[in-house]
Amino acid sequence: xxxxxxxxxxxxxxxxxxxxxxxxxxxxxxxxxxxxxxxxxxxxxxxxxxxxxxxxxxxxxxxxxxxxxxxxxxxxxxxxxxxxxxxxxxxxxxxxxxxxxxxxxxxxxxxxxxxxxxxxxxxxxxxxxxxxxxxxxxxxxxxxxxxxxxxxxxxxxxxxxxxxxxxxxxxxxxxxxxxxxxxxxxxxxxxxxxxxxxxxxxxxxxxxxxxxxxxxxxxxxxxxxxxxxxxxxxxxxxxxxxxxxxxxxxxxxxxxxxxxxxxxxxxxxxxxxxxxxxxxxxxxxxxxxxxxxxxxxxxxxxxxxxxxxxxxxxxxxxxxxxxxxxxxxxxxxxxxxxxxxxxxxxxxxxxxxxxxxxxxxxxxxxxxxxxxxxxxxxxxxxxxxxxxxxxxxxxxxxxxxxxxxxxxxxxxxxxxxxxxxxxxxxxxxxxxxxxxxxxxxxxxxxxxxxxxxxxxxxxxxxxxxxxxxxxxxxxxxxxxxxxxxxxxxxxxxxxxxxxxxxxxxxxxxxxxxxxxxxxxxxxxxxxxxxxxxxxxxxxxxxxxxxxxxxxxxxxxxxxxxxxxxxxxxxxxxxxxxxxxxxxxxxxxxxxxxxxxxxxxxxxxxxxxxxxxxxxxxxxxxxxxxxxxxxxxxxxxxxxxxxxxxxxxxxxxxxxxxxxxxxxxxxxxxxxxxxxxxxxxxxxxxxxxxxxxxxxxxxxxxxxxxxxxxxxxxxxxxxxxxxxxxxxxxxxxxxxxxxxxxxxxxxxxxxxxxxxxxxxxxxxxxxxx
Numbered sequence: 001x002x003x004x005x006x007x008x009x010x011x012x013x014x015x016x017x018x019x020x021x022x023x024x025x026x027x028x029x030x031x032x033x034x035x036x037x038x039x040x041x042x043x044x045x046x047x048x049x050x051x052x053x054x055x056x057x058x059x060x061x062x063x064x065x066x067x068x069x070x071x072x073x074x075x076x077x078x079x080x081x082x083x084x085x086x087x088x089x090x091x092x093x094x095x096x097x098x099x100x101x102x103x104x105x106x107x108x109x110x111x112x113x114x115x116x117x118x119x120x121x122x123x124x125x126x127x128x129x130x131x132x133x134x135x136x137x138x139x140x141x142x143x144x145x146x147x148x149x150x151x152x153x154x155x156x157x158x159x160x161x162x163x164x165x166x167x168x169x170x171x172x173x174x175x176x177x178x179x180x181x182x183x184x185x186x187x188x189x190x191x192x193x194x195x196x197x198x199x200x201x202x203x204x205x206x207x208x209x210x211x212x213x214x215x216x217x218x219x220x221x222x223x224x225x226x227x228x229x230x231x232x233x234x235x236x237x238x239x240x241x242x243x244x245x246x247x248x249x250x251x252x253x254x255x256x257x258x259x260x261x262x263x264x265x266x267x268x269x270x271x272x273x274x275x276x277x278x279x280x281x282x283x284x285x286x287x288x289x290x291x292x293x294x295x296x297x298x299x300x301x302x303x304x305x306x307x308x309x310x311x312x313x314x315x316x317x318x319x320x321x322x323x324x325x326x327x328x329x330x331x332x333x334x335x336x337x338x339x340x341x342x343x344x345x346x347x348x349x350x351x352x353x354x355x356x357x358x359x360x361x362x363x364x365x366x367x368x369x370x371x372x373x374x375x376x377x378x379x380x381x382x383x384x385x386x387x388x389x390x391x392x393x394x395x396x397x398x399x400x401x402x403x404x405x406x407x408x409x410x411x412x413x414x415x416x417x418x419x420x421x422x423x424x425x426x427x428x429x430x431x432x433x434x435x436x437x438x439x440x441x442x443x444x445x446x447x448x449x450x451x452x453x454x455x456x457x458x459x460x461x462x463x464x465x466x467x468x469x470x471x472x473x474x475x476x477x478x479x480x481x482x483x484x485x486x487x488x489x490x491x492x493x494x495x496x497x498x499x500x501x502x503x504x505x506x507x508x509x510x511x512x513x514x515x516x517x518x519x520x521x522x523x524x525x526x527x528x529x530x531x532x533x534x535x536x537x538x539x540x541x542x543x544x545x546x547x548x549x550x551x552x553x554x555x556x557x558x559x560x561x562x563x564x565x566x567x568x569x570x571x572x573x574x575x576x577x578x579x580x581x582x583x584x585x586x587x588x589x590x591x592x593x594x595x596x597x598x599x600x601x602x603x604x605x606x607x608x609x610x611x612x613x614x615x616x617x618x619x620x621x622x623x624x625x626x627x628x629x630x631x632x633x634x635x636x637x638x639x640x641x642x643x644x645x646x647x648x649x650x651x652x653x654x655x656x657x658x659x660x661x662x663x664x665x666x667x668x669x670x671x672x673x674x675x676x677x678x679x680x681x682x683x684x685x686x687x688x689x690x691x692x693x694x695x696x697x698x699x700x701x702x703x704x705x706x707x708x709x710x711x712x713x714x715x716x717x718x719x720x721x722x723x724x725x726x727x728x729x730x731x732x733x734x735x736x737x738x739x740x741x742x743x744x745x746x747x748x749x750x751x752x753x754x755x756x757x758x759x760x761x762x763x764x765x766x767x768x
Contacts, residue, residue, distance in 0.1 A: 033046045033050055033051060033053075034046065034051070034053065034061065034067075035053075036053040036055045036059070037053060037055060037059040037060070037061055037076070038055070038058045038059055038060055039059075039060040039061060040061050041061055041062045041063030041064065041065065041088060042063045042064070043063060043064045044061050044062065044063060044064060044065040044066070045066060045067070046066075046067045046068075046069060047066050047067070047068045047069075047070075048068060048069060048070035049068070049069025049070045049071075049072070049073060049094065050069055050073055051067050051069050051073050051074040051075070051076060052073045052074070052075040052076070052077075053076050054075070054076070054077040054078070055076070055077075055078050056078055056079055056080050056082075057078030057079055057080055057081055057082035057083060057084070057100065058078060058082070058083045058084070059076055059078055059084045059086075060083070060084070060085045060086065061086045062086055062087040062088035062089070062090065062108065063088040063089070064088055064089045065086055065087070065088060065089065065090045065091070065092075066090075066091045066092070067092050068091070068092070068093050068094055069094050070094055071094045071095065071114070071251075072094040072095030072114070072115075073094070073095070074092055074093075074094060074095070074096050074097075074098075075096070075097040075098065075099070076098050077097070077098070077099040077100070078099075078100045079100065079101045079102075081102075082100040082101050082102050082103065082104075082120075082134075083100060083102075083103050083104075083105075084098060084100040084103075084104045085103075085104070085105045085106065086098075086106045086110075087106060087107045087108035087109070087110065087141070088108045088109075089108055089109045090106055090107070090108065090109060090110040090111070090112070091110075091111045091112065092112045093112060093113050093114040093116075093147075094114045094115075095114050095115045096112055096113070096114060096115065096116040096117070096118070097116070097117050097118070097119070098118045098119075099118070099119040099120075099121070100119075100120055101119070101120050101121035101134035102120055102121070102134040102135075102136055103120060103134075103136040103137075104118060104119070104120050104136070104137045104138075105136070105137070105138045105139070106118075106138075106139045107138075107139055107140045107141035107142070107143065107159070108141045108142070109141055109142040110139050110141065110142065110143050110144070110145075111143075111144045111145070112139075112145045112149075113145055113146045113147040113148070113149065113165070114147050114148075114252070115147055115148045115230075115252065115388075115389070116145050116147070116148065116149045116150070116151075117149075117150045117151070117387070118137055118139070118151045119137070119151070119152075119153065120134045120135055120136050120137045120153050120154075121134040121135075121153055122153060134153060135153040135154030136154070137151055137153065137154070137155055137156075138155075138156045138157070139151070139156075139157045140156065140157060140158055140159035140160075140161075140175065141159045141160070142159055142160045143157045143158065143159060143160060143161050143162070143163075144161070144162045144163065145157070145163045146162070146163060146164055146165035146166075146167075146232065147165045147166070147230070147232065147252065148165055148166045148230045148232070148252075148388040148389055148390070149163045149165070149166070149167050149168075149169065149388070150167070150168045150169065150387045150388055151169050152168070152169060152170045154172075155169050155170070155171065155172055155173070156172040156173070157169065157172070157173050158172070158173050158174045158175030158176065158177070159175040159176070160175055160176050160190065161173050161174070161175055161176060161177050161178070161179060161190075162177075162178045162179070162190070163179055163180060163184060164178065164179070164180030164181075164184075164187070164232065164236055165180075165230060165232030165233075165235075165236075165249070166180075166182075166230040166232045166233055166384075166388045166389075166390045167179065167180045167181055167182065167183075167184040167388070168182045168183055168184060168384065168387050168388060169183070169184040170183040170184070171183065171184075173186070174186070176189060176190045176191070177189050177190060178190060180236065181233075181394065182381065182383075182384045182387075182388070182390065182394070218244075219239075219244045219245055219246035220243045220244065220245065220408075220412070221245050221246070221268040221269060221408050221412065222245070222246040222247070222248070222266060222267050222268055222269075223238075223245060223246070223247045223248070223267050223268055223269035223270055223271065223315075223317075223408070224247065224248050224249075224250055224258075224262060224267055224269075224270045224271070225247050225248070225249050225250060225270075225271045225273070226250045226255055226258050226259065226262070226270060226271065226272045226273070227249075227250070227252075227255070227271075227272075227273045227274060228252075228253050228255050228274050228275055228278045228279065229273075229275060229385075229389050229390065229391050230252065230388055230389045230390045231249060231271075231273060232249060232390075233390060233392075233394060233397040234247070234271070234273070234397045234400055234401060234404075235247040235248075235249055236397075237394075237397045237398050237400070237401035238401045238404065238405065240401075241401060241402075241405055243405065243409075245269070245401075245404070245405060245408060247271075248267075250262075252389075253278075255272070255274055255278075255279065256307065258311075259272070259307040259308060259310075259311035259312070260307070260311060261311075262311050262312060262315075264312075264314040264315050267315065268315070268316050268317060268408065268411075268412075269315060269316065269317040269318065269319065269404070269407070269408050269411070270312050270315045270317075270318045270319070271318075271319045271320075271321075271404055272308055272312070272318065272319070272320045272321075273320075273321045273368075273400075274323070275323070275391065276323035276324070276325070276346055276349065279304055279323070280297065280300045280301060280304065280323070280349055281300060282296045282297045282300050282345070283297070283323070283342075283345055283346060283349060286331075286340065286341070286342055286345040287329075287331075287342055289332070291340065292340070292345065293339075294339065294348055297345055297348050297349055297352070298348065298349075298352045301349050301352040301353050301356065302352070302356060304353070305352075305353060305356035305357055306356075308320060308357065308363065309356075309357070309360055309363070312362075312363070313360075313362070313643065315362060316362060316411050316640075316641040316644065317362060317364070317407055317408050317410075317411040317641070318360075318362055318363040318364065319364055319366055319403075319404050319407050320353070320357060320363060320364070320365050320366070321365075321366050321367075321368035321371075321400065322350045322353065322354075322365060322366065322367055322368045322369060323346050323349055323350055323353075323368075324346070324368050324369050324372050325342055325343060325346050326380045327372070327377075327379075327380070328380070329342060331343060350365075353365060360643075361570070361620075361621070361624075361641065361642040361643055362411070362641050362642070362643055364407050364570075366400075366403050366404075366407070368400070370399075371392075371396045371399040371400055371403075372392075372396060374395070374396075374399055375392070375393055375395045375396040375399065376395070378393050378395075379392060379393055379395065379396050380392060380393075381393050402565055403565060405565075406565035406566070406568040407568065409566075409568070410568045410569050410570050411570055411628070411641060412628065412639065413625070413628030413629035413639065414523070415566065415567055415568055415569045416467075416524055416525065416526045416546060416566040416567055417466075417467060417468060417520060417524040417525075418467070418468045418469075418470055418498070418514075418518065418520060418524050418525045418526065419459065419462060419467060419468070419469055419470070419525075419526045419528060420470045420471065420472050420511055420514060420525055420526065420527045420528070421459065421469065421470075421471060421472075421528045421529070422471075422472065422473050422507075422528065422529040422530060422531065422534065423471060423473040423475060423480055423483075423502070424473065424475065424530075425530040425531075425554075426528060426529055426530045427452065427455070427456060427492065428440040428441060428442040428452050428483070428487075429441025429442065429448050429449060429452055429554065432475065432479055432480055432483050433475055433476055433479050433480075437479075437482050437483035437486055437487050438487075440483060440487065442487060442489045442490065443488075443489025444489065447555065448554050448555065449489070451554045451555045451557060451558070452554055452557075453489055453491060454557075454558050455554070455557040455558050455561065456490070456491035456492045457491050458557075458558050458561050458562065459492060459561070460491055460492055460496060462561075462567065463496060465567060465569070466569070467567055468498040468518065469492070469496055469497050469498060470497055470498055470499045470500060470501075470514050470518075471497055471499075471500035471501065471502060472500070472501050472507045472510040472511055472514065472527070473500075473501075473502045474503070474504050474505075474507070475502050475503075475504075476502070477500075477502040477503065480502050481494065481502070498518060499514050499517050499518060500514075501513055501514060506537070506541075507527075507529070507534055507537065507538060508537055508538050508541035508542050511525060511527060511538065511542060511545060512542070519692040519693055519695070520692070521544070521631060521728065522542055522544040522545050523544045523545075525542075525544075525545045525546070526545070526546045526547075526548070526564070526566060526567075527542075527545050527546070527547045528548070528550060528561075529547075529550065530550060530552075530554075535547045535549075535550065546566055548560065548564060569625075570621075570624075570625070570642070600761065603697060603698055603759075603761045603762070604761050605664075606663040606664060606665065606697070607663055607664045607763075608661065608662075608663045608697055608698065608699070608761075608762045608763070609661070609662045609663065609762070609763045609764075609765070610659060610660070610661055610672075610699055610702040610703075610706075610758075610762055610763070610764045610765070611659070611660050611662075611764075611765040612657040612658065612659050612660075612674070612706050612764075612765070612766055612767055613657065613658050613660070613767050614655070614656070614657060614658070614767055615645070615646065615649045615656040615657070615658055615673075617646070619658045619670055620642050620645070620646055621642060622658075622669070622670045623642075623645065623656070623658050623670065623673060624640070624641065624642035624645050626670065626671070626672075626673055626689055626691065627639065627640060627645060627673060627687065627689060628640070630689045630690070630691060630692075631726070631728035631729060632692050632695070632728055632729055632730075632731045632732065633688075633689065633690040633691075633692065633695055633700065633729070633731055633732050633735070634688070634689050634690075634726075634729050634732055635685065635687065635688035635689070635721060635722075635723055635724070635729075635732055635736075636686065636687065636688075636722070636723075636724045637724060637726045637729055638686070638687060648675075649675065651677075653677055653678040653679060653714065654675070654676070654677050654678075654686075655675065655676055655678075655710055655713075655714060656673060656674070656675040656687065657673070657674045657675075657706055657710055657767070658670050658672070658673060659671065659672030659673065659674060659690075659699070659702075659703055659706065660672075661694045661697075661699055668691075668693060668694050671690060671691035671693060671694045671699070672689060672690040672691065672694075672699065672703055673687045673688075673689040673690075674687065674688060674689075674703050674706050674707045674710060675687035676707060676710050676711050676714060676716075676719070678711065678714035678715060678716050680716075681716055681717045681718060682716055682717075682718050682719075682720050683710075683711030683714055683716035683718065683719050683720065683752075684720050684721070684722075685707055685711075685719055685720065685721035685748075688703065688707065688721065688732070690703060692731075695731065697762075698759040698761065698762045699762070700735050700739070701739070701740075701756070701758075701759045701762075702758055702759055702762050702764045704739060704740060704750075704756045705755070705756050705757060705758040705759075705764060706764065706766065707719060708750060708752060708755035708756050709755070709766055711752060712752055712755065716752060717751075717752050717753065718749060718750070718751060718752055719749065719750040719752060720747065720748070720749050721736065721741070721747070721748040721749075722746055722747055722748075723736055723746040723747075723748065724746070725746070736748050740756045
């Protein structure tokens with residue numbers, strides 16, 4: 001930088017003088033609050049609020065250190081003969097306690113978050129009652145402590161290391177690492193001297209990492225965590241997932257203020273996780289054995305639910321875990337499930353919460369009791385609660401992260417649609433080609449045979465959620481199909497499968513063939529096989545396919561399937577429930593196509609009817625599903641949650657028609673969307689979305705006709721479309737390039753003085 005540049009970059013003299021005056025006033029106000037300290041360096045100050053200084057030993061504060069007490073006092077305490085030494089340029093945040101019985105040393109450039117506890121003696125921490133001698137605590141230069149960190153006696157936090165929120169540090173931490181947990185452990189290493197400003201690590205270069213975490217990915221979504229306890233472990237668990245989620249943490253305990261003003265800008269999801277006694281005052285009263293009636297509980301739950309509904313309406317996905325009771329909390333014992341008991345009151349509150357939030361399409365109440373049960377006896381952690389206000393163990397937060405991630409994936413349209421299963425030792429016991437269908441283990445007075453029957457029941461139940469089943473098996477097709485046809489204990493029949501590949505070919509190739517038959521992307525598939533080598537082969541060849549680890553013991557199959565969260569969906573539509581039948585009908589259409597001389601003859605033979613209706617509450621769930629899941633025939637690949645989509649369609653100049661397709665062989669259901677936004681004489685084609693199941697049957701041309709009619713009804717004289725390319729929507733580009741448009745590059749235009757007619761061999765019906 002030249003001297004001229006340096007002068008140009010300096011603030012004006014007036015601005016410098018104003019800054020000096022402001023800092024001087026801050027200094028003048030804050031300096032007397034530190035009068036009980038023995039040494040106070042230049043420009044060290046209290047930026048807001050008042051600290052508590054209890055100095056019976058010696059307190060030294062270096063230069064330019066800041067104590068921020070706005071939301072709660074910082075406590076600096078020394079016992080007789082003890083020393084508390086704080087270096088220069090260190091920042092200590094509100095409600096933090098630093099207590100020296102012998103010696104606490106905090107280095108230069110250290111940042112300490114709110115609600116931290118730093119003590120060199122057990123008596124200075126929430127865990128007291130020991131006769132151990134004080135052991136000095138040291139925080140070396142440029143270390144960072146996030147919120148609610150507890151440092152135990154004798155601990156050294158190495159230079160430039162970062163301690164994650166809610167951690168309890170019981171052993172010394174080396175320099176240049178990120179450490180966290182209860183007790184804290186090294187999570188990753190930092191490059192020495194990584195840049196840090198304003199409490200954020202700007203450059204975190206990881207070295208010597210575990211290979212399993214070597215390929216970190218950018219967050220797929222961002223959100224906000226709102227809680228009345230330390231929820232930082234959930235943020236960490238979300239960030240550590242294979243498809244990480246980035247979560248900002250709302251101010252501790254500020255549930256109501258945050259819900260009253262929760263900006264959704266740049267955020268996709270929110271989690272509101274509260275403790276029953278703090279969220280619902282009546283539940284606290286019940287815990288104290290006070291008399292509380294059901295009406296009081298429901299009234300308070302309604303108020304809480306209303307805050308969530310109004311405050312988080314702009315978020316695409318909101319997760320609200322249910323309220324839970326610790327398993328050791330017996331309440332009224334024998335009478336606890338009757339009115340007045342804790343179990344009764346929390347049950348009433350949860351049922352009311354579910355009922356009040358059930359109609360909100362973007363809000364999902366999740367059963368936190370299940371996370372507690374799976375966490376076992378240590379799910380509730382009393383010690384971590386009193387030390388860091390963390391009520392649950394890491395396993396509970398890990399389960400919560402998995403389900404929050406599943407909810408976000410469902411809203412993003414990333415739920416899986418197809419389960420491909422092996423046959424031998426997966427759907428039944430034994431190799432059917434060796435023992436024959438009569439001797440396979442299925443049903444009967446046999447624990448393993450019974451487990452296989454229950455697994456088939458569980459798979460069949462998935463089809464009632466709109467999930468397709470398919471088979472990829474190395475077998476003789478005739479032999480395998482005979483087992484389906486003749487074994488009396490067989491639950492699944494041929495008609496339950498949307499397709500199969502039963503031969504001696506590579507299973508990865510067969511799964512690709514099934515994807516082509518079903519016209520679905522591989523990202524929709526799950527592959528289940530008892531053979532570890534087959535699983536590894538598919539993982540390596542088809543990384544988009546989800547291949548879960550699978551138990552060796554068939555008695556664990558039902559549980560393994562039930563634990564999968566990849567099928568979670570925001571809604572189940574009529575099209576979902578009829579999906580297998582639709583694919584069976586599609587097979588008949590394909591057979592008809594094979595036996596028909598030309599495409600025109602096939603279209604005429606099918607007698608296709610394309611009908612349109614406005615977007616409304618009745619068809620919104622399926623329309624939103626289509627908008628968020630369709631990739632190939634999708635002009636702009638825009639993603640909106642159901643309420644966002646409905647709100648957009650109701651805007652000035654906006655309109656959306658939902659397109660359904662049927663023919664003489666059956667109904668394909670709601671399979672297309674056309675949206676336009678009219679601005680003066682131009683109508684922009686905003687959404688042109690069509691399910692791949694009905695592509696290539698003149699439905700695309702019919703939808704262009706519908707788009708023209710929708711634009712004409714809006715008073716436009718020209719229909720304009722812009723193609724936004726994605727890795728998967730090339731089929732849309734090909735159609736628009738060959739369609740009835742004038743186009744240059746990615747822009748397509750239709751003059752509505754000569755609108756596109758409906759195809760002559762398709763019946764198109766418009767709404768009134």
